[in-house]
Amino acid sequence: MTIEHHPPETMIAGYAGGTLEHGLHIAVATHLVTCAHCRRFVRSVEHVGGNLLASLPPSPMARTALANVESRLDERTSVAVTGSTAAASIEDPATRGLPTFLRHYRWGNWKWVAPRVSMRPVELPVAGPTRVFLLKAGAGTTMLPHTHSGIEITCVLHGAFRQAGARLGPGDFDLGDGTIDHRPQIESDEECLCLVAMQGDLRMKGIIGRIVQPFVRL
Amino acid sequence: MSSESKAPADQVDLGELIGAIATNRDRAAFATLFEHFAPKVKAFMQRSGLDDGRAEELAQETMLAVWRKAPLFDRASVGGAAWIFTIARNLRIDAWRREQRGGGANLAQVDLEFQVDDQPLPDSQVDAAHTEVKLRSAIAMLSADQSRVVELSFFQDKAHPEIAASLGIPLGTVKSRLRLAMSRLRTLLREPS
Numbered sequence: 001m002t003i004e005h006h007p008p009e010t011m012i013a014g015y016a017g018g019t020l021e022h023g024l025h026i027a028v029a030t031h032l033v034t035c036a037h038c039r040r041f042v043r044s045v046e047h048v049g050g051n052l053l054a055s056l057p058p059s060p061m062a063r064t065a066l067a068n069v070e071s072r073l074d075e076r077t078s079v080a081v082t083g084s085t086a087a088a089s090i091e092d093p094a095t096r097g098l099p100t101f102l103r104h105y106r107w108g109n110w111k112w113v114a115p116r117v118s119m120r121p122v123e124l125p126v127a128g129p130t131r132v133f134l135l136k137a138g139a140g141t142t143m144l145p146h147t148h149s150g151i152e153i154t155c156v157l158h159g160a161f162r163q164a165g166a167r168l169g170p171g172d173f174d175l176g177d178g179t180i181d182h183r184p185q186i187e188s189d190e191e192c193l194c195l196v197a198m199q200g201d202l203r204m205k206g207i208i209g210r211i212v213q214p215f216v217r218l
Numbered sequence: 219m220s221s222e223s224k225a226p227a228d229q230v231d232l233g234e235l236i237g238a239i240a241t242n243r244d245r246a247a248f249a250t251l252f253e254h255f256a257p258k259v260k261a262f263m264q265r266s267g268l269d270d271g272r273a274e275e276l277a278q279e280t281m282l283a284v285w286r287k288a289p290l291f292d293r294a295s296v297g298g299a300a301w302i303f304t305i306a307r308n309l310r311i312d313a314w315r316r317e318q319r320g321g322g323a324n325l326a327q328v329d330l331e332f333q334v335d336d337q338p339l340p341d342s343q344v345d346a347a348h349t350e351v352k353l354r355s356a357i358a359m360l361s362a363d364q365s366r367v368v369e370l371s372f373f374q375d376k377a378h379p380e381i382a383a384s385l386g387i388p389l390g391t392v393k394s395r396l397r398l399a400m401s402r403l404r405t406l407l408r409e410p411s
Contacts, residue, residue, distance in 0.1 A: 009400045010372075017372030018307035019266075022315075029331045039333065040349050043296075044403040045372065048360060049307065050300030052369050058257030059264055062274055066252050069278050070245070073285055101330035125319035 003035050003171035007153075011175075012038055016045035023130025026102070026122070027153040027173070027197035033099040034171040098157070102195070108133075116141045119196075135196045137161075140188040150200020151177045159192030161185055230254050232298025233291075240288035248285055256281050259306050266310060266374055276313060280306045283325070295346035308332060352406060359406070364399040367392055 006012075007028050014020040015028040032039050062068075095103040106123040113119050116138035124132065129150075137143065139159070153175050160169040163184045168174050176182060186192045230250065238247035259280045263273035283305045291301055308328040316323065360368065366385065370376045371392075378396075382389045 009404065010396070013368070013372040013400065013403075014375070017368075017375075018311050019372060019375035025331065029333075032333060036345060040345075041403065042332075043300075043346070043349050044406060045368075046300045046304055047297060048365060048368055048403070049303035049373060050297050051359060052365060052373065053255075053258055053262055053303045053306070054299040056258045056261040056265075059261040059273065061256050061260060061277060065256060065274065065278055066249060069252065069282050069285075070249075072282055073245070073248070077286065101327065104327055104330070125315065 003031075003037070003169075003173075005166070005168055005172040005174050006035065006038055007031055007173050008175065009041065012041050013045050016042045017049065021130060022124055022126075022128055023132045023197045023199075024153070026105075026132050027155055027195065029101060030099060030155045030157075030195050031171065031173040035173075110136075114144070117143070130197050130199050132195065132197050135194045137186045137192045139186060139191050141186045141192075143182070143184045143186075145183040147180065147182060147203050148177055148198070148200055149203060150198065151175060152182075152199075152202075153197040155195040155197075157193045157195060159190045160187045161192050162187065232302070233293040236284070236288050236291045236298055236301070237293065239285060240291060248281075251284070252281050255302060259302070262303075262306055263310060265369075268310075268313075272313070276306070276309050279309050283309065292346075295350050297350065304332065360399050360402055364395050364402065367395045368399050371396060 007015075011020065011024065011028060015025055020028065032042065095107065102122075108121040108123055110118050110120045113135075118136050120134040120136075122132040122134075134157075135154075153173065154168070156168050156170050156172045156174075158170060160167055161184045162168075163174070163182060164180070167187075232251070232255075235247045235251045238244035239251070256277050260273045260277035263276045264270070268276065280302070284302060287305065291298070296304075308325060312323055312325050312328050315328075359365075367381055370381045370384070371378070376384070378389055378392050382392045385392070
């Protein structure tokens, strides 16, 4: 299955340059786990980074800088180069199947959102403008029409959904905002699991949406 | 490229130096690399907003990480400067996160988020080598103008109006240079038809 929906290049460039806000960074990193096409774009921006680094006017180091570093070259690091100081959550069976880097974050519990829909928030070390959470929806569910006051990124991990004539499956990265009316339809053969990064709020639409809005906790 | 790019670092074969560090734990090679590159990493850190003390510290951490990770450097897959850039970038991100949340370093986590795979699969190495050849063989990657706006926008997170003001160019020019730069990078990676 080919991935057809990708992050905007400017967002990938920000990620590769190391300046993308944490929640968006997690969303892009999730997409990159399965998208070789975008990984190549990351490499090209890193190549630019290397050229820039090499061309910078040097800023003199402290007199003792080299000696200081040389004295540490034989240090045994507590972390092997191939190891990790990851938190214990890597062992959590509930996060098995998620990309490795995601398993190291602290996760909240699964919470009911709407019938057949639940979410599980990532606890970012510092709350920022972007909330990140897993969203799970049962097979065949139609989400209530909604739009957004900010942007919403949906990375499909398992399963698939249809929206405005497009099918989004594993690896696809969907970026939506307030100009788009969302009414995603989960495909009928399996449940759909997505990583969502959301800025701003969900706005439910239609009469049923407005009745449900107070109960939808996203 | 302008004469500014003929800095000492360009005359040093980074790949060879890193290779000597990896294979022989060559301290003379490390000292040469340090002399040429640590000041550039420090400049990079300062340009991203860090003060002299923090920039000095992170530049030293970067060179220490270069020593430790040298055995993982594969010159067929990535250029020396780009590789050092990724180490500096990841350390900077870790420093920002630590500043916000406190606590100890967790560079390994940042590395994971950038797919820095210490044991890459065979086919991803082939893919990486293929990409690297294409990047190096490009006649001109980006013009100096395009590199500058890419640096300010994506490596320093400056907003477009701020970039326009600091370069003394119209906002529309900033946007069009970024657009051209993105399209250039995309074209360089296009699969052969």
